[in-house]
Amino acid sequence: MAGLNQDTPTPTALTVHGASRVLEVQYADGAAFRLPFELLRVYSPSAEVQGHGPGQEVLQTGKRDVTIVAVEPVGNYAIKPIFSDGHESGLYSWQYLYELGSRQSELWQDYLDRLQAAGVDRDQPMPGKAGSACGHQH
Template sequence: MAGLQPDTPTPTAITVHQQSRQLEVQFSDGASFRIPFELMRVYSPSAEVQGHGPGQEVLQTGKRDVGIVALEPVGNYAVQPTFSDGHDSGIYTWEYLYRLGAEQDRLWREYLERLEAAGLDRDAPMPPAAGPACGHAH
């Protein structure tokens, strides 16, 4: 995994808002974002969600009410949230959090378009995982 680019803003404060289900992140460049947990969860950088290459992504649904039950620092470059649905393998670098915050409108649109293309509803329950669908040995 590439280290931080020297010009990547770093968080100066991270606040988990359980009531509004948003992660508030303030960055060293003055930017401040409130990222919905649902957006973080459906765009989790983990292999479980992203798959092992383009087109392998697993569309996440039923995450509107997901919470964050823990947030662990990973070195000095990322955080690893544990979501209330048990998902905890996503490592969110500062760069990735910044992108989620800065591009959340576009990311929401893309997510809703992908749901529509799949004929799924945002609140559809996730089908039970049938084990790795990518054909790699794990």
Template sequence: MNKETPAPQSLTLHGASRVLEVGFADGAQFRIPFELMRVYSPSAEVQGHGPGQEVLQTGKRDIDIVDIEPVGNYAVKPTFSDGHDSGLFTWPYLYFLGSQQQELWADYERRLQAAGRDRDEAMPEKSGGSCGHHH
């Protein structure tokens, strides 16, 4: 556990506004959108197994967190409404998401543009069938 990161003192799910509110011991208070958490989920499914293997997530604007459970005393594991539940969000990672939100959104927008994808596009089915490109 990174000693630099203060432990969170409060964790509140706001379902209506779709944000996770986290208060840390150093007084930092973040409201992290579910979409951001889902897009930057630390799971292999999203991050891939190495640099450049990240899977760009789209269509997650209306994502909900249906359940969130503590993992030891170092992380939480949210279950998202699309069934994704393999991401372990450690305190340092939540702090990172909260404090770097603007940069992360900008980076996400950049990656979407680079891939020619739309933020609200549905994710391609896992089957690996043909992907229809409509312009």
């Protein structure tokens, strides 16, 4: 997601559905996606989740019931959702949201596979954090 792709359509509507815990995104090209909050949270583009390079991703667990308590616009290119678990450092560009929507089934299966490989349950609480998530050794 490094750069912004000029070919990515701009959303025409963003709707937070709190009861069903999905973010609905409609694009100018007619594409529409219903992105579960859990998917958005476990694939947050933040350094806290993605790490600072390949292989440093932090597997997220215990996010099934996470909600979005607010959404802040970031210029004309992204949003910053604020999640009920306090996570608010991910900037979701229009391009990244489009990618999440178009690859949702594949990404969800990858998440389930990573949970299984790690031997953890999706509802297992995240291990306790000792200080900042970015305070690990490089």
